[in-house]
Amino acid sequence: AMSYKEGKFTNLIDEPDNECSSPEVRYSVFQNPFKRTQFCQDPFKVATACLTAFCLILLMILVATSAHSSDQDSPSSAAESHMQKGSANVTDLTEELQGVKREKSELEKELTQLKNKITELAINKQYLLHFITLKYLVFLEATTAPQTTPAPTKNPCPEDWKHFNGSCYYVSEYQRSWSDSQTNCKRQGGHLAIILTAEEQTFIWNLLPRGYWNSYWFGISDEKVEDEWHWVDGTKLVKSFWEDGEPNNHGNEDCGYIVKTDVLSRVATKSWYDAPCHMSLPWICEKLVSS
CATH class of the missing domain: 1.20.5 (Single alpha-helices involved in coiled-coils or other helix-helix interfaces)
Known part of the structure; x- marks a missing residue:
């Protein structure tokens, strides 16, 4: 088992x-x-x-x-990097060269300006020396020449009258109408001023004082026939020294007057105005030296 x-x-x-x-x-x-x-x-x-x-x-x-x-690959990358750096350096050098050229151009301009300035100063120096020489010669001539005192010229005009080119001029301090002013001038042997030339106009204007609106009658009117201006001696106005826009016959203005203000830009040959003859203003008389 x-x-x-x-x-x-x-x-x-x-x-x-x-x-x-x-x-x-x-x-x-x-x-x-x-x-x-x-x-x-x-x-x-x-x-x-x-x-x-x-x-x-x-x-x-x-x-x-x-x-x-x-x-x-590293050598190739290094070469490429080196080339890029070289290109950047070339760009920087190019810009720097351009900047140097600009500075050179500016310096050349400044040099030209300085040369011109030196030339100008040299010319001015010559003129100055010439001027000093002339002044010195004049001084020597004045000091060596015999000294003569000119005789004072006698004023042919009455007291308070100013003489110019054979006439005497008087600037009143009173105020009358144009006709009353003419009557006063006749009493002193003269008449309201008759101004025929720019020289005479400038002389009379320089006699007047400055003010806000200093105005004086002189011998011109168109009372007989409007816009036909005549002097007080009956002669017709030929040369005039109206202000622009005058005469304008504003309000039946038939007599002439001269204005001198504080405005310095106004000139003597543009200072006539027309006004109503009944106004009361000071006046300017004129008479010949023989009178």
């Missing part, structure tokens, strides 16, 4: 045909049962380890190839 059982049990055990059934393995398993289990039951771990080692080898090859490639 025992043999049968042993044979039966023996037949039930199918020993695998592999290296794990070898006597050496069996012996090793007997000695260390865990070694057989680890080696025979995990064959995939061996494959995994091999693949891992292969991947590491490939990775090392790739790293070495990349390093070699970067070593080959």
Whole structure:
């Protein structure tokens, strides 16, 4: 019975045909049962380890190839960088050269201006020396010539009358109508002023004081015929010195008067106005020196 059982049990055990059934393995398993289990039951771990080692080898090859490639590319990159720096330096030098040229042009202009100024100063110096020489000669002539005191000229006109070109002129301080002013002038041997030239007009105008509206009768009117102006001696007006827009006969204005104001832009040759003859104004008399 025992043999049968042993044979039966023996037949039930199918020993695998592999290296794990070898006597050496069996012996090793007997000695260390865990070694057989680890080696025979995990064959995939061996494959995994091999693949891992292969991947590491490939990775090392790739790293070495990349390093070699970067070593080959680095000279090209360095050359390109050097060329860019060189181009930037050329641009900077070009701009600097242009700036130097502009400064040179400005300096040349300033030099030309200074030369012109020096020439101008030299010319002015010559003129100044010439002027000083002339002044000195005049001074010498004046100091060496005999001194003579000119005799004072006697005023041919009465007191308070001013002389000009053979006539005497008087500016009154009182006010009368135009006809009363003419009567007063006749009593003094004259008449209201008759003004024939610009020089005479300017002389009389300079005798008048300035003021807001200083006005004085003189010897002209158109009382007989409107717009036909005559002097008090009956002669017709030829040359006149009316202000622009005058005479305008505003309100029956038939007599002429001269105005001098504080406005410095006014001129003597545009100072005549017309006004009603009954107005009270100061007047200007005229008479010949012989009178």
